[in-house]
Amino acid sequence: MYDLVYVNVFPRFFGLKDPMTTPRATELAKLGTRGGELVACDFATGTHHIDRINTALEVAVTQPPPVTCMLRVCQATEDEWNTFADSDDHIVPPNFLEWFADPGEIHIIEFPYTPHERYRVEINDQFRVPSIKSWLIAYADATNSQGRRWCADLSSGSRRTTPGSVLPPGVPTFDGFRTLNIEIGVSQLWGMARGQLDHKAISIWAVMPGVEYVLCVKFDPDFAKCRIQLYDARVKPLKQLALIPIVAPRTVIQLDGRRILGIPSGMALPVVFPVTLSIDLYPLHWSRQCSNLPVTTPIFQMTTMVKLSYMYFWNS
Numbered sequence: 001m002y003d004l005v006y007v008n009v010f011p012r013f014f015g016l017k018d019p020m021t022t023p024r025a026t027e028l029a030k031l032g033t034r035g036g037e038l039v040a041c042d043f044a045t046g047t048h049h050i051d052r053i054n055t056a057l058e059v060a061v062t063q064p065p066p067v068t069c070m071l072r073v074c075q076a077t078e079d080e081w082n083t084f085a086d087s088d089d090h091i092v093p094p095n096f097l098e099w100f101a102d103p104g105e106i107h108i109i110e111f112p113y114t115p116h117e118r119y120r121v122e123i124n125d126q127f128r129v130p131s132i133k134s135w136l137i138a139y140a141d142a143t144n145s146q147g148r149r150w151c152a153d154l155s156s157g158s159r160r161t162t163p164g165s166v167l168p169p170g171v172p173t174f175d176g177f178r179t180l181n182i183e184i185g186v187s188q189l190w191g192m193a194r195g196q197l198d199h200k201a202i203s204i205w206a207v208m209p210g211v212e213y214v215l216c217v218k219f220d221p222d223f224a225k226c227r228i229q230l231y232d233a234r235v236k237p238l239k240q241l242a243l244i245p246i247v248a249p250r251t252v253i254q255l256d257g258r259r260i261l262g263i264p265s266g267m268a269l270p271v272v273f274p275v276t277l278s279i280d281l282y283p284l285h286w287s288r289q290c291s292n293l294p295v296t297t298p299i300f301q302m303t304t305m306v307k308l309s310y311m312y313f314w315n316s
Helices: 023-032 049-060 078-086 114-125 197-207 257-261 285-289 299-313
Strands: 002-007 039-044 071-075 097-100 105-108 136-140 154-158 180-185 213-219 226-232 252-256 276-280
Touching: 049 071, 049 078, 049 105, 078 097, 114 136, 114 154, 114 180, 114 213, 154 257, 180 197, 197 213, 197 226, 252 257, 257 276
Parallel strands: 180 213
Antiparallel strands: 002 039, 071 105, 097 105, 136 154, 154 180, 213 226, 252 276
């Protein structure tokens, strides 16, 4: 059996002006070129599946973003996807990808526009206040540790040293405890279809053990329009919400301090942690200062930039 990856040898996305030059991608592009037609390249099933998925991603990122805002990468079983998502060897970070059970394929669901990463770092700043980060830890593109892997752009949960915090049923360790998941979309659409923001919020994150809130943020690449939805996982049944615009000078959401730390109602909060945690979603000043960067950045450059920025922002 063979896995099929479709290669388009024409327009490039992510700001790439030249074809990818990695050995695997170059060879696959040669195999896939027949007079400029769209043809299939095959991979032997004996290839290690992490390398196979990365090879398929190298080819996929040379294609233009489709009208559907999702791009097929390759076939994969759930176990192969989970192993790939858990690894550190990603051509494309897993928060830009999703595995579809039917028909068993990996798709790119979010194309890595530079504003996506700038804004993600800006939101993280809201958690870096000493009174917050002492008890609440923020995670960048961390996957769940049990079952089918999903990866939020940002998530947060109580530290194991937070007094009064209680692990919910189904969450064995604090490393896997998340009370807030954040999805940031540029190419992703609102809606309940797979790969869309509301679907992930309602059908995936809100039903995971311990999750209290799911925040979805969607904006244009130039920040011209920004909209949010804040889902409360305790509301049953959850339905699509009206969109809230992000506007100057501030757009603030409020989260219950005990719920966000996993502390039962009536128990004391840690010293100086707020009863209500307020997060301003209009921290765009730093992002706009980076206007010297292109709106879209090649995925390989983007991955390096993101990893370097996380080393500073998430550990400072």
